[in-house]
Amino acid sequence: MPDDRFSNVAYVILGFLGKEDAEPLSGYDIKQWVDSSVRFFFAASYGQIYPELKKLQRSGLIEGHKESTGERARTEYEITDAGRELLREWLLQDGARLEMRDEGLLRTFFAGTLTREEQITKLRAMRDERSAQLAELHDVAEYSHGLIPDMPQLVLDYGLGLHEHMISWCDRAIRELEGRKD
Amino acid sequence: MPDDRFSNVAYVILGFLGKEDAEPLSGYDIKQWVDSSVRFFFAASYGQIYPELKKLQRSGLIEGHKESTGERARTEYEITDAGRELLREWLLQDGARLEMRDEGLLRTFFAGTLTREEQITKLRAMRDERSAQLAELHDVAEYSHGLIPDMPQLVLDYGLGLHEHMISWCDRAIRELEGRKD
DNA sequence: CCTCGCATGTAACACGTTACATGATTCA
DNA sequence: TGAATCATGTAACGTGTTACATGCGAGG
Numbered sequence: 001m002p003d004d005r006f007s008n009v010a011y012v013i014l015g016f017l018g019k020e021d022a023e024p025l026s027g028y029d030i031k032q033w034v035d036s037s038v039r040f041f042f043a044a045s046y047g048q049i050y051p052e053l054k055k056l057q058r059s060g061l062i063e064g065h066k067e068s069t070g071e072r073a074r075t076e077y078e079i080t081d082a083g084r085e086l087l088r089e090w091l092l093q094d095g096a097r098l099e100m101r102d103e104g105l106l107r108t109f110f111a112g113t114l115t116r117e118e119q120i121t122k123l124r125a126m127r128d129e130r131s132a133q134l135a136e137l138h139d140v141a142e143y144s145h146g147l148i149p150d151m152p153q154l155v156l157d158y159g160l161g162l163h164e165h166m167i168s169w170c171d172r173a174i175r176e177l178e179g180r181k182d
Numbered sequence: 183m184p185d186d187r188f189s190n191v192a193y194v195i196l197g198f199l200g201k202e203d204a205e206p207l208s209g210y211d212i213k214q215w216v217d218s219s220v221r222f223f224f225a226a227s228y229g230q231i232y233p234e235l236k237k238l239q240r241s242g243l244i245e246g247h248k249e250s251t252g253e254r255a256r257t258e259y260e261i262t263d264a265g266r267e268l269l270r271e272w273l274l275q276d277g278a279r280l281e282m283r284d285e286g287l288l289r290t291f292f293a294g295t296l297t298r299e300e301q302i303t304k305l306r307a308m309r310d311e312r313s314a315q316l317a318e319l320h321d322v323a324e325y326s327h328g329l330i331p332d333m334p335q336l337v338l339d340y341g342l343g344l345h346e347h348m349i350s351w352c353d354r355a356i357r358e359l360e361g362r363k364d
Numbered sequence: 365c366c367t368c369g370c371a372t373g374t375a376a377c378a379c380g381t382t383a384c385a386t387g388a389t390t391c392a
Numbered sequence: 393t394g395a396a397t398c399a400t401g402t403a404a405c406g407t408g409t410t411a412c413a414t415g416c417g418a419g420g
Binding site: 008011012015016018019020037038040041042043084087088090091092093094096097098099100101102103104105106107108109110111112113114118119122125126129149150151152154155157158161162165166169173176177180 | 190193194197198200201202219220222223224225266269270272273274275276278279280281282283284285286287288289290291292293294295296300301304307308311331332333334336337339340343344347348351355358359362
């Protein structure tokens, strides 16, 4: 067994391939799934996905089949028993990292030297961005309503609530600053 | 002027040095400030801070003074007018990136193959971690109450609300799963 | 015919963390 | 005396994004 350590992206792959009902997926498919579901709290690029697929295959955790029958060239992957086992191990691990990098908040934090006007403008922009994101998430949630199982549904609800919270904070902060407008 | 592009860490440094009342700060000081204020939505390590201080100085945006009078060797930095200008520019920029990487949520999302019991255990662990973080934040907020100006205070409130939201989501999710316990 | 989406990949770069090295001062 | 904190740094590593290259197939 070469190189025994896997990135979170590897577990995302195993996660999608390891769902109860899961069909075989290509690297491209996986990217689509990531972008339309976990994207708001976990991103993954092709630059990570394709190399990781190779690595997982080399380690016998997934199996690839060339599916080039008439259609476009395409390699579909399925999870193996060893893969399921590793996925399960990962799911049960404790100590999960939570990282956030919020440039908007960072700017807000240091915005004391701006004028009230400028501060309010910035907060409104932040609010609008979040609203746009919320709308997108709503689409995803609506579209997949009933199609996806319990846990993913709960996690989508989490995302909706989170964005709503951010928006209402912006609103409160704006009102607060407007009230103090001297 | 060599290399004209600065990382977010550079702006954090300028931010702390550029506050109205700001005293000169060492690299060590800045790390302390980061860890005790913006840490929950933006981290920075010594490995980023020290090189960035050098770079900012080379570009004339901050000025360092060796403060080795009797005490430990220590270099304190102050912001220059050019630095203030760049900081202001950055504060007014739009298009702020928001990145999140939440391993716990990721695991939850894929937890469909675990038993109800296991799922609930995981959620409880997540809840506890968040509670601990919330407590830490409360300490910071309490400690700095009145000491820090408007904007930072608002941002701290944001953090408190965010963590409370996460916790109540965990609670709801747990109740939900317990209700379905078949 | 041309554009869009499907499909696979890689190389260069940017970003960040960790571990390590070093040494002074303070306080119990 | 020994541990903790102040203080400054760097090298190695790991992770993640971007830009690019390539080509097929479907539909307007």
